[in-house]
Structures are given as C-alpha cells and as structure tokens.
Amino acid sequence: MGRLASSRASVIVVGFNDEIRQLLDHPPLTTETAIRNKLKVLLIAGKLNFGLGALISAGIYDADGKKILLEKDASCTYPDAVDTFMKTRDHLMPGSYKKAYAFHRIDKKPHILLAYPLTNSRNEQVAVINGIFALSSAAIDEVKGRIVRTAVEAIGIVALITLTLYPIIMTLIGQLSKLAADLLKSNIEILQVLGSAIAKRDSDTDIHNYRVTICSVSLAEALGLDRSLIRGLIKGAFLHDVGKIGISDRILLKP
Template sequence: MIGQKSPRKGFTASLHRLLMRRLLGMTLVICALFAGATYVQLYTEYDDDIVESTLSGAEDFRTLILPQLDAPGGLKPDAVQAALDSLTGGVRRPSLGFTVYARILGTDSRLLAQRSATSYALAPEVAQYLEERPFVFPAGQAVQSRELVSIGGRPHVHMAVSLADSRGRVAAYAESVYAVSQKVQDDIRAGMFGTVGLVVLVVLATTLLLYPVIIRLLKRSTDLSVHLQEANLETLRVLGSAIAKRDSDTDRHNYRVTIYSVRLAEALSLSGAFIRPLIKGAMLHDVGKIGIRDAVLLKPGALTDAEYREMQTHVQHGRDIVAQASWLSDALEVISGHHERYDGSGYDHARAGADIPLGARLFSVADVFDALTSERPYKEAYDFDEAMRLLELGRGVQFDPGVLDAFRRIARGLYDEVAHSTEAELKHCLQHIFQAYFTADIEMMMQGMEELLSGHRASSPKGSGSG
C-alpha cells in the first residue's frame, strides 16, 4: 500500500480552530474599538478641562497687558516679556498638568516674548517641536486652536489663541504647549484597560453560552460544503476516468501523473493554493481528446501531418470544455500548457521558458516520466534508469532544468512507491491527496473557495477565458 505523508486531519478539530480564531479576531477588534472609544471619551473630558484652564490663563495675561494692547504705538517686546515673566500665579488645576512653554507674537508673527519651564525634562524637545511645527497665524484674524501631540513620547496639548484689545480687534497671539500630567495619563490608561477587561468578560460569557449552538450550526453548514466539495472531486475523478477510457487507457495513468505532480510540487515547497489547480489540471489534462475523432485518436499507426494537427487541437478543446465550469477553470494552465516545450517548439502557443506556466512545466515532467515507465500497446515500459536518461536528454529542450532537478531528487522513491501500484492503491493515495488539499481543513477549504471565487470574478468580464 502507498504510504501517506498527509493523512486527513480531524475535521471537527479544524472547525473548532477556525471558530476560535474567528472569535479571537472578533474579540480583538471589539476590544480595539471600545478602547479607542474610551480613550476619545476620557481624553475629550480632560481636554475640555485643559483648554478651559489654558484659556483662563490666556485671559489673565490679556487683562494684564490690555493697556498695551490698546496703546496706539503697538506692543513693546520688553513690556510684554516683563508681563509674561510676572505671571507666577500657579496652575489652577495642577492635577491636569502645566504649561511648559508660552510665547507671544504680534499680528505680523514677530516674536514679542517667550517663557519656558527650563526645569522640565522635555524642554529641549518642546522647543525643537515648536521650531519645526510652529502655528501659522492668519494676520489680524481671531484664532482658537488646539491639538494633541506627542513630544518625547509624552502627550502634550499645543494651543494657539488670539489676544484682542478692548475694542475686540486682534492685537497679538499667544501660543503655548501644555504637558498633560501623569495622573491624567494613568486615569485614561486605567479607563481603557477597565473597558477592555469588561468587553473581554462579556465576550467570553457570550461565547460560553452561544458556542455550542454556533458550532452545531457551523458544523451542519460545513458538512454540506464538504459534501459538495467531495461531489466535485468525485466528478473530477469520473471525468478523468471517462477520458482514459476514451483514449483506450486506464485510470492508472491519470492517478499516477496526479500523484507524481503533487509530490513534485511539494518537493518544490509550493503552496496549497498552487497545488489545488494542479490536481485538477493533472486529472483533466487530456480532457480535450473527447473532441478528437476515433479514426485519429485510436489510430494504431503513425499519424499523418493533417491528423497530427488535428490531434493538437485537443488542447483547445480542453480549454473550451473546462472554461465552462468555474470550479475547473483554474485547471486551464496545465491543460493549455502541458504540450509546450521549454525551448518553445511545443504547441499550441509555442511558449518558452518562464512564459510556460509553472504548473504546466511541472506536469510535463511527471507526464513524460509516467509515459516512459508505463507499458503501452505500442511499447514496453522502460526501467527507471533508462527513463531518467531519456528525461535528461530533454533538459532545457522539453523540460525546465530546475523542475527536472527537483524531480530527480524524489524520482527513485516515487517510482518504487507508485509505478507498480494497483489501481485500488493508487485510488486510495489519490483520495488522501484530495482530502489533504481540498476537504481536510475547513479553513483551507474556505480559502480555496475564496481563491476560486475571486479568480472567477476577476476573469468573468473577459469572456470564456480560453485564450
């Protein structure tokens, strides 16, 4: 019996993993939303208090220099600086924080006075911030602006207000930076953590109550999806069998080339998203032969040039057939390209090198290897060493050298394992491959469906996709 490296995982366990991931993701999103909302709410409350405190300080300063604001000669920098230095009245609400920098500018944005808390640890960073991002005052227009900024990793409020004379005309501007106290930061952080903790408790409690119901409904739904997927796979196998019978062959060729192709793709560390369409293409690579006349398809002798050209049309027939089924449409690369040759001398588009899809280049090696090592009505089977010698002759001509190198590394073991297996053993191996890449893991199965649907949506405006 053929050994398996990828036995089917417990489907129920996969379903539980999927649900737990989705619930965890939903919980994280909800926590992030509530934490953000809590932050905004708490910050808004404190921000209003900070603004009120700062505006009160600005109004005190305005009252102090009002005679200068009303003076016809304009503000004198020395007098404004003296007034600013004289403000020692302290902070109205020290629990909120304190002003670490303030400056007064004329209506022409000329600096008149400034004052900073030199003992403040981040005073140099505050000065640098204001130098790099000063507020631009519109000359003569009333201003009241604020923004929360991070300076040195600590929150600050950058404020700007206009100072009017007794007749309400803007005569100067005040700009300040207010350091938010550690208490405010701690209160906001505690509020956020409290909200997140409450949300987690609510989600956990809700999950415990609803989890059995959700898993039951989800299992019922996914069972139907798996049944549909398995029906698709069985149809794929039956269609492949019909093609083999049409070509006077057996199912074993399709089974073997599919197994060879999958193992080669695994040796190249290709993803499940690549291997799934490869499996379909391998099973249906010669589906277009259904459209070839018996006189040509079953002719025992050599084909004439006209008959050979007719035989080549099975590639286009295959594209036309598969393009009609969205679930099979991703098999087109293998069906279209498995008779292309690496040097560009193949058919039916004479593609060369990397222009040939990787799946087709990979399948070509598997297909020829099986043809060489299998007995046919017109030839005996070659032994392993002779088959590998003949493959090597096609390096860079028919086959991609990199793909051929990867196949050489696994060929001996694959040959011993697969080449002489019975049809029942091959079918059993193929069933494991189907399960591993299509139905074993619910999340992978859904990912495959999404890939198929997205690819179908992207290609649908282009018509049949049989180019």
C-alpha cells in the same frame, strides 16, 4: 486629556486677555513690561488651576508669527529642552486666530501645546498666545490607565462576541457539512440511477460501467493526473454509454 487641558486653559486665558486688553491697542506694545508681568502671573495660574500638570512656558506672537514676549517657569527642571523646542518651533500656529492644541514630546516627556487668540479693547484679534503645558505624572498614569482599561474592555467585548457567536457558527458549519454530504449522496444516487438505466438498454447488469470507471481511474492515477480531473473522469467514465438511452431498440438491439 488635551481637550480637558485646553478647556481649563481657555478659562485662564480669557481672564488674562481681559487684563491686558487695553495694552494690546498699540501694535508696538510699548507697555511690554506690564504684559510680561501679567504673563508671569499667567504661568503661576496655569500651575495652580489646571490640576493636570503645569504651564511651563507661555509666549505672545503677532499675526505674522513674530515673537513679542516669552516667559518660562523658573521651576522647570529641563529649561534647555524647552529653549531648544521654542527655537525650532517659535510657536504653535503662526498667524492662527483659532483655539488649538497638539501633543508633543519635549525631553522625552508628553506635553500639550496650546494656542489662543488675543483681542484688544476694540475686540480685534491682534495676537496669539501659545503655551507649553507639562502633564503631571498622575495625569500620565491616568492616561495610561485609560488606555489599558480600553484595551481590556475591547478584548473582553471581542471574547464575549466570540463566545456568543462560536456555538452559532459551529451549528451553521455542521448544517452546511450535512447539506454538502446530502448533496454528494444525491449526486451519487443520480449517477447510479443513470448507470442502471443505461445498462438496462442492452444488458442485464451495469458491471460494465463500473469496470470502465475502475480502468479509467487506474490509468489516470498511473499518468499522475490531478485529483480534480480524476473526479470528473469518474463521472464521465461511469456515464460513457449514456447515449444509448436515446437510441431506439430497433437499432440498439439489432443482432
């Protein structure tokens, strides 16, 4: 909205600059009255040609930021608020010779502050014109409508992406859970195989491995050990005789 207002204002200011170009040749601006009249016409043009609201105040400032002329729209319903704003902020950008715009609230209403350079007949940038543009109710409603539409579109996109990705994510989570279960099963089978191999070295059964494991877990629970430690204890207790695998029968089976 600010860019659109700035673009339309730029066209009006160019025409205004063409009309006062020769009047800006003299720094003291002895033709102040003529420029003031042109400034009043600019306010009327800003009201008729923008289509977004109305230009309620326009001022001309020199390169040092000193106010040269200031005109207000007589039909403005909150002139005191505009006066207060102009006193606290003489113009938008002191010494700036670049086009610019900024949003501000005056009397709790959104306004666009506009700044444009002015050149004399020698094409020298000698002044800056600043304007306060009040957005119309229709323009404000349009901005609010765009915000609401953008928010709704964003929510719709997020919802669509969620609905699209949810089945994929759930499938991947299911596959991951299955892989984790398969890995756990494999680890348990490895423990069982090792336990059986240990038992076969000096016994016909591996009940001893299970008995030691059950006693170890019972003691750990009685001591209140952390569950993660108990899980490690189960593996260690079940495989506590794993060293027997590396001992020769001559020693292990000796009476």
